[in-house]
Amino acid sequence: MADMTPVRTKMPEQDPRVRNKNFSEVALGYTPEMAVSEAQRCLNCKNRPCVSGCPVNVQIPDFIAHVAEGDFEGAYKVISMTSSLPAVCGRVCPQELQCEGKCVRGIKGESVGIGRLERFVADWHRENGKDKEVDIKHNGKKVAVIGAGPAGLTCAGDLARRGYEVTVFEAFHIAGGVLVYGIPEFRLPKSVVAHEVEGLKKLGVNIMTDMVIGKVLTVDEIEKMGFDAVFIGSGAGLPMFMGIEGEDALGVYSANEFLTRINLMKAYIDGYDTPLKKMERVAVIGGGNVAMDAARCAKRLGTKHVYVIYRRGEAEMPARREEVCHAKEEEIEFRFLCNPVRVISDENYRVTGIECVKMQLGEPDASGRRRPEPVAGSEFTVDVDAVIMALGTSPNPLLTNTARDIEVNSRGCIIVDENMQTSKENVYSGGDAVSGAATVIDAMGAGKRAAAAIDEKLKNQK
Numbered sequence: 001m002a003d004m005t006p007v008r009t010k011m012p013e014q015d016p017r018v019r020n021k022n023f024s025e026v027a028l029g030y031t032p033e034m035a036v037s038e039a040q041r042c043l044n045c046k047n048r049p050c051v052s053g054c055p056v057n058v059q060i061p062d063f064i065a066h067v068a069e070g071d072f073e074g075a076y077k078v079i080s081m082t083s084s085l086p087a088v089c090g091r092v093c094p095q096e097l098q099c100e101g102k103c104v105r106g107i108k109g110e111s112v113g114i115g116r117l118e119r120f121v122a123d124w125h126r127e128n129g130k131d132k133e134v135d136i137k138h139n140g141k142k143v144a145v146i147g148a149g150p151a152g153l154t155c156a157g158d159l160a161r162r163g164y165e166v167t168v169f170e171a172f173h174i175a176g177g178v179l180v181y182g183i184p185e186f187r188l189p190k191s192v193v194a195h196e197v198e199g200l201k202k203l204g205v206n207i208m209t210d211m212v213i214g215k216v217l218t219v220d221e222i223e224k225m226g227f228d229a230v231f232i233g234s235g236a237g238l239p240m241f242m243g244i245e246g247e248d249a250l251g252v253y254s255a256n257e258f259l260t261r262i263n264l265m266k267a268y269i270d271g272y273d274t275p276l277k278k279m280e281r282v283a284v285i286g287g288g289n290v291a292m293d294a295a296r297c298a299k300r301l302g303t304k305h306v307y308v309i310y311r312r313g314e315a316e317m318p319a320r321r322e323e324v325c326h327a328k329e330e331e332i333e334f335r336f337l338c339n340p341v342r343v344i345s346d347e348n349y350r351v352t353g354i355e356c357v358k359m360q361l362g363e364p365d366a367s368g369r370r371r372p373e374p375v376a377g378s379e380f381t382v383d384v385d386a387v388i389m390a391l392g393t394s395p396n397p398l399l400t401n402t403a404r405d406i407e408v409n410s411r412g413c414i415i416v417d418e419n420m421q422t423s424k425e426n427v428y429s430g431g432d433a434v435s436g437a438a439t440v441i442d443a444m445g446a447g448k449r450a451a452a453a454i455d456e457k458l459k460n461q462k
Contacts, residue, residue: 090119149177151431
């Protein structure tokens with residue numbers, strides 16, 4: 001009989017006024033007792049609606065049943081059958097819109113904490129479990145994967161388990177993609193990502209770093225190295241800007257640059273020679289998860305006032321509710337229904353402020369959200385010494401510009417067919433390179449589907 005407690009087991013967290021001064025993980029994780037208690041809230045529904053909400057098809061009721069019995073290693077085995085990065089997914093997936101959003105318990109109370117349980121299981125295995133040697137029978141075929149982010153790593157892991165010799169080409173000096181350069185340590189510790197990557201290496205995945213495809217090698221050159229297929233999971237790392245006056249002043253960052261300096265180049269650690277100016281007042285433009293990450297990082301660097309400026313209202317923000325709540329607890333200041341029109345700078349071209357206009361919501365636009373419209377004569381100025389643009393990203397054209405037979409759309413995203421194959425034979429793609437900036441779990445789902453498509457095509461070829 002399931003525990004019918006309507007409220008989920010609370011996740012312990014650092015105190016907000018302590019954590020906004022450090023980069024240690026905010027959520028502290030369940031104890032074994034908490035995990036068992038939460039797992040016992042699961043109804044183990046016959047039609048499994050939660051599974052239908054998971055892009056990588058984790059058999060959620062099965063792993064939760066193991067947790068409820070205290071069999072944490074058994075739970076991990078269930079998760080790892082379909083997910084290559086469980087410790088990552090348990091931390092950064094938008095479960096409230098996916099598995100937990102379909103949980104029956106959410107109808108008359110709070111859904112089961114599926115993400116929290118997945119995180120617990122993955123962490124327990126990392127600290128207590130023993131990875132067995134995997135005996136994989138190789139099929140003699142080779143696949144190249146471009147990009148060691150969520151899509152590429154998932155595709156690589158799935159193909160390796162199927163017997164393929166997989167080589168991953170990664171532009172940065174370490175694997176992980178957005179997991180290491182984009183998501184802050186306080187949400188996703190880099191040691192967690194490194195452990196997941198090591199697990200893929202144990203499957204035989206070869207990861208080559210400092211390989212900027214389109215510069216070091218082209219897709220055509222990779223094909224000539226004897227690979228039977230290529231998967232492009234290069235992500236969407238090209239930042240967007242507003243195109244407003246003064247946007248090129250000193251002290252204006254893209255969120256990508258700002259977060260990369262902090263996360264990958266460790267600007268938050270004393271002693272690292274990574275340039276990042278001391279900031280007193282910062283404006284972060286945008287309302288998504290990246291904006292929350294940038295704002296919370298700025299606060300942790302000692303910035304006295306961090307303003308999130310967003311052109312719609314709080315209800316329209318695309319950021320996860322949990323991230324918005326955490327940001328508010330950490331004393332991030334929100335300016336809703338505002339939009340920048342000009343960056344102000346001094347005679348040395350250094351940022352001194354940002355001019356904004358108040359907005360009002362009109363009719364819904366193509367996204368289904370009400371369109372923001374400026375209020376005439378409502379301009380005002382916010383004094384800041386830095387501006388961080390968190391407006392979204394698009395795929396970097398470097399790769400596709402050197403592979404002109406790979407078709408892209410007007411946004412620079414790679415076009416694929418129903419089997420995730422590009423316009424170039426035996427070259428596949430998925431994740432943000434195809435969809436534009438999306439979630440980690442969506443990219444993983446794309447990598448998983450591409451691996452299945454590649455296998456289906458190659459397994460019958462001699």
